[in-house]
Amino acid sequence: MENIMTIAGKVKYTITLDPSVWIFDDRRVDLTTYFSQTAESSDSLENYTKAVSKHWDREIMEGAIYPPTLKTEKKFEKEKVLTGTFGIPFKPFLLNSEPAVDAKSLVVHTLTDEIEIPLETAYNFILGYSKDGKPLTSDGPIHIYYGDGSNKDNPIKNITGFIIK
Incomplete structure (x- = not known):
């Protein structure tokens, strides 16, 4: 405690x-990296729009299937959290x-x-x-x-x- x-x-x-x-x-x-980055102010609508457009671009480029790159991104994120x-x-x-x-x-x-x-x-x-x-x-x-x-x-x-x- x-x-x-x-x-x-x-x-x-x-x-x-x-x-x-x-x-x-x-x-x-x-x-x-937090203190070396320049401070960016953004709102939640802007973040949502960027995320949706990134997803849309990925579907246009790779098709609407579950591409193998998403699996590796999740693995990298898990590794990053652990280290x-x-x-x-x-x-x-x-x-x-x-x-x-x-x-x-x-x-x-x-x-x-x-x-x-x-x-x-x-x-x-x-x-x-x-x-x-x-x-x-x-x-x-x-x-x-x-x-x-x-x-x-x-x-x-x-x-x-x-x-x-």
Whole structure:
């Protein structure tokens, strides 16, 4: 149970975080490339349109059969999940907890310290939860990376929980 953390304090709902299940979450990001990519803003309609047109193009080029390339793509994705270094955006968890209107900061509790960070900065956090396909057991269960990548070589480690003030 030491991997379970909570978001508590000035929130409508106390949220429980379990990093061991995030590997199955579609919101995961690859930390080996995340901070080197340029930020692209897109909406869900644009993503849907691209996915549908990609599928349409594939059917036109290869016919409406189950081509062998799809099988290899699934195998590659499974391999990537088992060997990758991943994180997940913190914003959805904060939004689900519904911080109070007067909440100004997030206190990150670690084994040795308490770090107070403005709430607006915390919305951009990326929570790293795996390295090379393995959970962060020695200094985890998560690492905190700032959204701009300024601490990508030295993330906040040994997190035990979060309190919104």
